[in-house]
Structures are given as C-alpha cells and as structure tokens.
Amino acid sequence: MxxxxxxxxxxxxxxxxxxxxxxxxxxxxxxxxxxxxxxxxxxxxxxxxxxxxxxxxxxxxxxxxxxxxxxxGARNLALNTELARSYHEAMRMLQKELNAPGEITISTILQAPGVMRFPEExxxxxxxxxxxxxxxxxxxxxxxxxxxxEGKHLAKDLIHRLKAIRKKLKEVRALHPDVVKRYRGALLDRIQKAGLPIASEDERVLKEISFFADRADVSEELTRLESHLAQFAHHLRSKEPVGRTLEFI
Missing domain, CATH: 3.30.230 (Ribosomal Protein S5; domain 2)
Structure with a gap:
C-alpha cells in the first residue's frame, strides 16, 4: 500500500x-x-x-x-565594453551633478546589469x-x-482501527442472542406495571415479540461487516493501488 x-x-x-x-x-x-x-x-x-x-x-x-x-561556462564569459563605458560615463555625470565624492571602481562597473554575462548555448x-x-x-x-x-504508517494505523472494530463486533455478537429475551422481559414488566390483564403467552404479546425479533435481527449485517473487515485487511497488504477499493469497502 x-x-x-x-x-x-x-x-x-x-x-x-x-x-x-x-x-x-x-x-x-x-x-x-x-x-x-x-x-x-x-x-x-x-x-x-x-x-x-x-x-x-x-x-x-x-x-x-x-x-x-x-x-x-566560464570559458564563454562575455564582456559588454560599450555598456561598461556608458555606465562609467553615467556614474561620472551623476557624481558631478550630485557633487558626491567617491571612487568609481571597475568592481562597481562589473556589477552593473548586462556588463558581464555568460552566453547560453x-x-x-x-x-x-x-x-x-x-x-x-x-x-x-x-x-x-x-x-x-508513508503507506506503511497509514496501513499500521488502519490495522489498529480494524482490531478495535473487530473487538466491538465480537462484543455485539455475544450480546445479540439476549436482545429478544431482554425485550420480552421488559415488555411483560411494563404490562404488569400497567395492571393490564394480559398473559405472557397472549397472542398479542407473542406477535409484538416476534415483530421486534425481526427488526432486531442483525445477523446478516454482522456477517457482512465481518466480511468487509477481512477484505479491507487483505487489500491493505497489496502492493497494487487500493485506494478506490478501500473507499468502496
């Protein structure tokens, strides 16, 4: 990955x-x-x-x-002497105009743009x-x-998350068989507290419990989730591009 x-x-x-x-x-x-x-x-x-x-x-x-x-490239160094003279003359005129003391050196002129260049072939x-x-x-x-x-670091983090999900999945599987039983007990307890003359084997009670059992049955979803986790872990070990596949899963 x-x-x-x-x-x-x-x-x-x-x-x-x-x-x-x-x-x-x-x-x-x-x-x-x-x-x-x-x-x-x-x-x-x-x-x-x-x-x-x-x-x-x-x-x-x-x-x-x-x-x-x-x-x-140093062998091809080119000097623009005409431009250097122009810079020198302009510096002298500016120096005279501003009455500014100082020496105009060759180093100063060589630093002027275009005086010294390396022609590109x-x-x-x-x-x-x-x-x-x-x-x-x-x-x-x-x-x-x-x-x-970086992919190895990402895979390591994802594997850690997969383990956490698998742990929760195991807990859900352990609790799942008791869901209907707990609901039946809670329903009968509410009927008793309400003082209703309905027996535990009453057809209406059994129908309600059956209806709840259908809604609460997540066996298929748990199996599908387990399959997805296995596929996800398998693709994490692949050296081929798996981003789209993991996104789909």
Missing part, C-alpha cells in the same frame, strides 16, 4: 550541465501531471509525462526540471534526454520510496 503524497529528487550531469528533477505528489482521485521545464527541453514533455504515468497512477504530480551550467533536447531520463527515474524512485514509507 502506498500513500499518494510524497517527494523525490534526482540529479545527473551531461556535457557540463547538471539536470535536476524534483517531484512532489498530493492526493487526488484521478491522475494529474503538471510539468515545468526549460524552453529548450519543451519537446521532451510527452516523454516525461509518459514516464511518470508508467510509475504513478493516481494523485496530482508536480514535476520541476531545472538546468545548472557547470564551470565550463542552445541545448539539444534529443541529446539531453538520456540524462533527463536518468534524473527523472531517480526522482521517481525517491518519490515512490517515500510514498511506500
């Missing part, structure tokens, strides 16, 4: 790029998959969705795929798929492990 809530993460490296996949799932009767991935990998969405569907049949699953450039989605798939399957395995752990 698995819970529908869980979290999983997987990572892998390919050609200087790290691929990270995060998955989280929450309760939902139907299967619902939401995928968030970089534009360069958009064409991989159907494969990602299919892979998730093959492993998770119920619940809402959110998948987040991110890319992290490695140290190799287009990523080939087809070539990246094996790496994405490895990270995805690692995240799925992590997610499923967590769902199984």
């Amino acid at each position: 698995r819970s529908m809530t869980g979290y999983g993460r997987g990572e892998t490296d390919h050609a200087g790029t790290r691929f990270s996949v995060e998955l989280n799932s929450v309760n939902r009767k139907q299967s619902d998959i939401v995928i968030n991935l970089p534009r360069d990998l958009a064409e991989l969405e159907p494969r990602i969705r299919q892979t998730i569907n093959e492993n998770i049949s119920r619940g809402r699953t959110n998948a987040i795929i991110t890319l992290h450039s490695g140290t190799d 287009a990523l080939n989605a087809e070539e990246a798929w094996p790496a994405v798939e490895r990270a995805l399957r690692a995240a799925l395995a992590d997610l499923i492990r967590m769902r199984e752990r």
